[in-house]
Amino acid sequence: MIQSMTGFGKHVVQLPSKKITVELKSLNSKNLDINARIPQTFREKELEFRKMIADVLIRGKVDLSLYVEITGEETTAEVNQGVVRNYMEQLSAIAQGDDLKLLELALRMPDTLKTDKNDIDVEEYKAIKEALDQALSKIIEFRNEEGKVLEKDFVERLANLKALLDKVKSLDLERLASVRERLERAVSDLKVEVDENRFEQELIYYLEKYDITEEKVRLDNHLNYFETTLNSDDSNGKKLGFISQEIGREINTIGSKANYAPMQQVVVQMKDELEKIKEQMLNVL
Structure with a gap:
């Protein structure tokens, strides 16, 4: 809670x-x-x-x-009569006026009231x-009551992030096939003799650099940990903030490795959902 x-x-x-x-x-x-x-x-x-x-x-x-x-x-306050009279004398010497007006002005001056501290x-x-x-x-x-409203919003955003992560997982196979196809086409356009074994090794190395398996697993774990912390008995605002930072780190890494427009669009949606969580997180105890 x-x-x-x-x-x-x-x-x-x-x-x-x-x-x-x-x-x-x-x-x-x-x-x-x-x-x-x-x-x-x-x-x-x-x-x-x-x-x-x-x-x-x-x-x-x-x-x-x-x-x-x-x-x-x-x-507990009394009028300091001596001070008031002194102010009235000074004011009458400066400008003419009836006693009531001078008294009104004098009472606005400092030290006209004295208070006995009991x-x-x-x-x-x-x-x-x-x-x-x-x-x-x-x-x-x-x-x-405010916390219940925030919690409802977090649950909704968390569900959206999990759904977007599922999209990333489904797009991942398409992405690797697309990247492989682009590389093969680029090599064929060069119209040069290429050693197939060497090309396959370089292709595997290249695809491994863009592999996001670890990021997907860590992001899934962070989302589950966020949900568990959210449902704990204590209000762990700072802890939830730290988990949000880790979620953002994995999303950014997936975006940098994606190299595939449909997946990058999903990553942008994930960043938007996370930003809304971070904004609300500032109010959590």
Whole structure:
């Protein structure tokens, strides 16, 4: 079973005076890259939040957003009156205006609010951790659903590659006969005496250089290995990526050895199918 790295999870907790919202969004990435946007009050807990995410999501570019909205009368910020008055005096010296307008301008300036940093409330922190757990569960559900879509596409592409490989196998006998016929015709067009035994030896040597038996066997094995890995219990995105590289190597070798237009056309179709697999592989965990 494979899992996508793309996902979204959100959970909201309502406390008596606060509303806590945790959002998680993930995209594909080679490693785990966590970007946390959390209130300054909870910065000391950021490492714990990161560990909770790393233990579950493993890989991907993850955005964590924590919002704490005060819904009651509680507030941690106060107007810094002395600073505001000083700004208003400076502004009135520069330009004339009524007190309300000057107050509006002054409140936009730095340091007009002062915040008393309180200790983290135990119940509030517990609620945030529970919300993060719920958001992680939801993003895993999202990733699993996306993984099913990817798996369905991989199975289809894999079936197409196996069918194209069967075409290559059926064309191989025609190809060798065609190559032999072209060589014999080219020699006869030279209108020179040729030693038949020597010619036969050179022809066998030439045909052996274009033999793709090993490539066909290895490609068949790689396709089967890809299918087995795809059906394993774990999501092995990196492993599937390595197998895809090996599949591509065998397809390229068959194309370079083909020397036969119908087979080269099939190879182009195989490359197209593999490229679509590689594009989707970037999203697999």
